[in-house]
Amino acid sequence: xxxxxxxxxxxxxxxxxxxxxxxxxxxxxxxxxxxxxxxxxxxxxxxxxxxxxxxxxxxxxxxxxxxxxxxxxxxxxxxxxxxxxxxxxxxxxxxxxxxxxxxxxxxxxxxxxxxxxxxxxxxxxxxxxxxxxxxxxxxxxxxxxxxxxxxxxxxxxxxxxxxxxxxxxxxxxxxxxxxxxxxxxxxxxxxxxxxxxxxxxxxxxxxxxxxxxxxxxxxxxxxxxxxxxxxxxxxxxxxxxxxxxxxxxxxxxxxxxxxxxxxxxxxxxxxxxxxxxxxxxxxxxxxxxxxxx
Numbered sequence: 216x217x218x219x220x221x222x223x224x225x226x227x228x229x230x231x232x233x234x235x236x237x238x239x240x241x242x243x244x245x246x247x248x249x250x251x252x253x254x255x256x257x258x259x260x261x262x263x264x265x266x267x268x269x270x271x272x273x274x275x276x277x278x279x280x281x282x283x284x285x286x287x288x289x290x291x292x293x294x295x296x297x298x299x300x301x302x303x304x305x306x307x308x309x310x311x312x313x314x315x316x317x318x319x320x321x322x323x324x325x326x327x328x329x330x331x332x333x334x335x336x337x338x339x340x341x342x343x344x345x346x347x348x349x350x351x352x353x354x355x356x357x358x359x360x361x362x363x364x365x366x367x368x369x370x371x372x373x374x375x376x377x378x379x380x381x382x383x384x385x386x387x388x389x390x391x392x393x394x395x396x397x398x399x400x401x402x403x404x405x406x407x408x409x410x411x412x413x414x415x416x417x418x419x420x421x422x423x424x425x426x427x428x429x430x431x432x433x434x435x436x437x438x439x440x441x442x443x444x445x446x447x448x449x450x451x452x453x454x455x456x457x458x459x460x461x462x463x464x465x466x467x468x469x470x471x472x473x474x475x476x477x478x479x480x481x482x483x484x485x486x487x488x489x490x491x492x493x494x495x496x497x498x499x500x501x502x503x504x505x506x507x508x
Contacts, residue, residue, distance in 0.1 A: 293443070372458065
C-alpha cells in the first residue's frame with residue numbers, strides 16, 4: 216500500500232528527529248563501549264603509549280583475589296538490597312494505596328529520597344553513622360552502636376545496604392502503587408463474596424495481577440544495586456580493608472588513578488556481560504511466571 220505524500224512527509228520527519236538521538240547515543244554510549252573493549256586487550260595505563268597483550272587481562276581477572284572479593288561483595292549487597300527494597304516498597308505501596316488520609320502528601324514525602332543525589336545522601340548518612348549513632352549507642356548503653364559502623368569490616372556493608380535501600384524504596388513504591396491502581400475493584404468484590412480477604416487476598420488476587428510491575432522492580436533493582444558506586448564513594452571508599460569495594464568503584468579507582476586502565480576495561484566488559492545475563496535470566500523467569508498466571 217502506497218503512502219500518501221503527507222504520510223511520507225510525517226515518516227521522514229520522524230526519521231530525522233531520531234537521528235540526533237541516535238548520534239548522541241552512539242557518541243556517549245556505543246563508542247565508549249567499543250573503545251573500552253579495545254583497550255581491554257592492551258596494557259594501557261590511561262596515559263602514554265600501550266601494547267597489545269591479547270587475552271592476558273581477561274585471564275588475570277580470574278586469578279585476581281581483589282577482583283573476586285569485589286564481585287562477592289557486589290553480589291551480596293545487590294541480592295540483600297533487592298529483597299529488602301522490594302519487600303518494604305510493596306508494604307508501603309499497599310498502605311499508600313489504601314483509603315487513608317493525606318495519601319498524596321505521604322507519597323510525595325516518600326519520594327523525596329529519590330530526588331536527592333546519591334552522593335549527597337551518602338555524605339549525610341556518613342555523618343550520622345560516624346557521629347550521631349555512636350553517641351546514641353553510648354548514651355543508651357548499646358554496644359553495637361557505640362562505634363561507627365563504617366569502621367567495622369563486618370558492619371560497613373550493612374550501613375551501605377541501609378543507605379541504598381532508603382533511596383531505592385522511593386521509586387519502587389511509586390511503581391508498585393501504579394500497579395495496584397490497575398487492579399479492578401470488581402476483583403476484590405468478587406473475592407470478598409468468596410470469602411477471600413487479608414493475606415489470602417494479597418496472595419491469590421493482588422500479587423498475581425501486579426506481577427509485571429514486580430518484574431520491572433526486580434530487574435531494575437538488581438541492575439542498579441550491582442552498579443552501586445555513589446554510596447561506596449561517599450561512605451567508605453571501599454574500606455575498611457577493601458571489605459566494601461564494589462566492582463564499579465574498583466573499576467573507577469584502579470582504572471582512572473591506579474594505572475590499570477586496560478585491565479579494568481576488561482573487568483568492566485566482563486561486568487557488563489554479567490549484568491546483561493542476570494537481567495535476561497530475571498526477565499525470562501518472571502515472564503514465564505506471568506504466562507502461568
